[in-house]
Amino acid sequence: MWLPLVVGVDGSPSSLSALDWAVDEAARLSLPLHLVHASMGPEDDVVLGTPEAARGKADALLASAVESAHLRNPDVKVTVEVVDAAPVRALLEGSHNASALVVGARGHGGLEALLLGSVSLAVAGRALCPVVVVRDGTSAPPEGVPHRILLGVEDAASSSAAVEFAFQMAEVRGQGVDAVTAWCCPALTSAAGPGRDAQLARHAETQLDEALHRSESKHPMVDVRRTVARGSARDILLRSSATTDLLVVGARRRRGRVGILLGKVNHAVLHYATCTVALVPQWETPEKL
Template sequence: MASGEKSGTGTKVVEIMRLPLVVGVDGSASSLRALDWAVHEAARLALPLKIVHATMEDEDDWEPVCGPENGGGKPCGQDVRQYVIEAAQERARRYDPDLRVNAGLVCGDAVTALLNAGRNAFALVLGARGRGELKDLLLGSVSLIVAARAQCPVIVVRNADLPSVDRYEQVLLGVADAENNSAAVRFAFEVAAARGCALDAVMAWHRPPRTSISKLLDLPRHEDRHGQRTRALLDEALQRSVSAFPSVDVHRTVEEGPARDVLLKHSETTDLLVVGARRGLSRGGLDLGRVNHALLHYSACPVALVPQRN
């Protein structure tokens, strides 16, 4: 996405690059929920939708959630793989016949296929758990690895999430600091502007431990000072995007407590939670961190993890 100004007017406008919204499907119920969410989002953002199904050459021993009968038996081999992608494409077009949908099979493992698709995507949309994941895992390994390595934003749709993307007409932005969240801030503003909804920008803070002298003298904790400093940092982080997207109604929230707990609580009353992730030095790509891990596992709404560009 990009923002610019109309020549001669000085009025800010939002231009969404026509990169596709990519969604990974594998025939599981979780991936179908992700597909439904992606269809709604692509339609409202006026983006093309690209459906990707990765398959190994020898993958012929499973059945999809719903499969066509073939002489009384279940489909297998290439028929099954083709069915998954064709059924997903038909499902998308039933919702919106005018939606530009491209779907295709990719030979190889799911992680590699999705990472490659994300190189030229507005965002990747994934289900929380695929068909091959253990049922006691909160987040599937494919979703977690892709979220950690993708070059574009990754949106994880949890199993409990409904297809509707506008229950609350609000996007939630979790801001860690002013310097390392610029990409996530831009992404959240751009999505909120395209949706025409409000943006709730949240920054958590905690009181520093008392020193021995302050305890001895029973000095005041200066809670207002710490809260004011956090609010100033939040204003700094939002400043450029507030100017670039004047149509977005921004609510600023500064709240004391662990960032994980604060954001999980706010996720219960929002449609999409946007957070940033810095690139680490390891081959793993993004350093998700403990807070982002917790959000991906427990958030009450879809989570968009946006890589911070250095």
């Protein structure tokens, strides 16, 4: 990592939580922060007041954010940018030049019952770099719980980027990695039984070993714990999210495809995980398309 951490700032409590998280990580990673504010509303053609008023409000908001960042850690270099675009477009543009994009789980939008705002969801599904979604009050696991990074692994092909991201973060933080993969027996099969279950479990163990091998070799000081569990990956990760401060999962990306590219597990952890979630894009090769 050497590009800045880009943080979406809109003045909401969630964006302030995202800023605090990003300042701490930038200090650990020796990276600069780049704060981005969108001067337009949720729709590209809706300007928040007159251009002059919108610019003044944006400048004041970013100045306050910079002050907050420096109060939290004066050694972190901070730059700012006001982008004349709607929030999603502004943040996606920022993802082109970022080690990671950090956003709050909710912005200033309505529908408070939703656990993830529409801007954060759209960015998580389309950004070119890892996206970290910070939920209010998730800066640390409960007292007494070891600080370890929770890593959801599907297989080597679809999880390699997420695995490496998790190991890099763990190494810098001085933490371990809890790598989790799940397996389940198909509901309709004539080969169900203990033998079939054992075969599926061994296959999952092999897939997990293959996915972790390269990053384990590159980061030998990171302590790794493996968990191969029967059941739904979504349910297992959500339960485990209560005892960690960072959950890392891969997010498949297909070149040439438009729209939000998120799987069921991605959606579940973004909406319901009780910790900060990092989605790391995994670009599929042409052969898999």
